Amino acid sequence: MTLQTTMAEALRLTRTGDLTGASALLRNALGTNPDRPRPPQPVAGAILPAAIIDTPAIGRFDTRRHNGQVGALDYMLYRPAAAAPGMPLVVMLHGCTQSPEDFARGTGMNRLADELGFLVAYPRQTQTANQQRCWNWFRPGDQARDRGEPALIAGIVNDVLAAEHADPARVYVAGLSAGGAAAAIMADAYPELFAAVGIHSGLACGAARTLPEALTAMKRGAAQRSAARANARFVPVITFHGDRDGVVDEANAQAIVTAAATATGVPVTIEIEDGTAGGRRYTRTLSRDAAGRILIEQWTIAGAGHAWSGGDPAGSYADAAGPDASRAMLRFFTTHRAPG
Incomplete structure (x- = not known):
């Protein structure tokens, strides 16, 4: 070398x-x-x-800790060398058996943060909370606002906004697998906090309320979804899913998109495009509003399994083949701002 x-x-x-x-x-x-x-x-x-x-x-990758009314949770924060007030914030929720460091390697988000200029927070699930370090997306106590894991993750967002003076109108959340399911919950429980959500190989909010239901949803798709909260704000969503995913069935991506389409509350125009990137074919389905803005973006990757598309194999559950999910999510994120 x-x-x-x-x-x-x-x-x-x-x-x-x-x-x-x-x-x-x-x-x-x-x-x-x-x-x-x-x-x-x-x-x-x-x-x-x-x-x-x-x-x-290059930037700093530090361990920090959130202490709130429902408990405490550690997280890693990446600050680019050029960090400045008013930067966007991306919250990354890792999958089962992963850690913030591992997830950062696999997704390359810290490198992109240096290149494009944004902060990245990685909440750390503990083995005490879940033996496999999964986010407990299937438990009712971890699916609701001001309770359990959603409250802890929202607390981390507020901590970073206050400490780093990040832009509250440009806060985004993304996750893989159990982290993707947790990201869907965050968008549902705190729609005013997030301008957009990215879900990779995940499940819709409310897909399960018990462990047996979770296992069924992962293999076959969710049989139910929690009722939408009254006056909930729609959060734009981008999904990635491999059509050979043997851990979380692709049907779950369609459930996410269907729920999002219902929540938009406006007529949308559907566009479908096929292409090839990173040696894999993909189908990209776009839902646009009357102004042409993309509200929902669904990527289906041909031949891909349960791994972050276009990722770095130095991290777990990352596939170097396929379109770059990290860049695609960031492009989608930057077209959306939270109202108010």
Whole structure:
């Protein structure tokens, strides 16, 4: 591996939160030359000096903790080097067995945050709350406003808005699998908080209220959905789902889209386009309002399984093939702002 390649890889690892791995690469690369000074080992949240990596400065990936009325929850916050007041905030909810660091690697969101300029918060589910570190999207106590996990995640959003002076009109939430189901719940429980939601390989809000119902919904699609709350604000949604997903059936993506279409409250025009990206075919279905704005965007990836499309295989449940779900979600997000 050349020094230039090593430096690029160290930058990628640092952006995804793997500071130990980045430091080890740099030590190995520079340690063969005794006349060259060894770089200091980075600490959590540190910015590598420009003298070590000849690229623009990278951001901070710090552990923080939310303490609220319903409890406490840790999260990771990524701040680009160019972080400034008024930036958008993207909340990323990992899937089962994953962690914020792993999810950041697989989705590449920290790298995109450096490139495009936004904050990224990654709430951390604990093994105490769920043995597989899944968000408990199927429990009634974790499906409602001001209760359980939704209240904790909303608390994290409010903490970041206050501490970082992020733009409250440009807060977005996205998740994978159980995290996708949790993202759907967040949009339903706190529609005033989120300008748009991204759901990858997930399920609709209210798809299940018990573990047996959850297992059935994952395999066959949801048999029910919770009744829409009165006067609830519609939250624009983008979904990604592989048509070979053996963990969460593709029928769940259609359930999400159907529920969203009902909630729009306005006539929509449907457009369907087929294409190829990253070596996989896809179908992209758009629902536009009378002004031409895309309110619902559904991606179905041919041949894809239960993994983040166009992701980085360095993270779990990430498939390098297929369209780049992270970029597509961010493009969709930036076209929407929360009213008021």
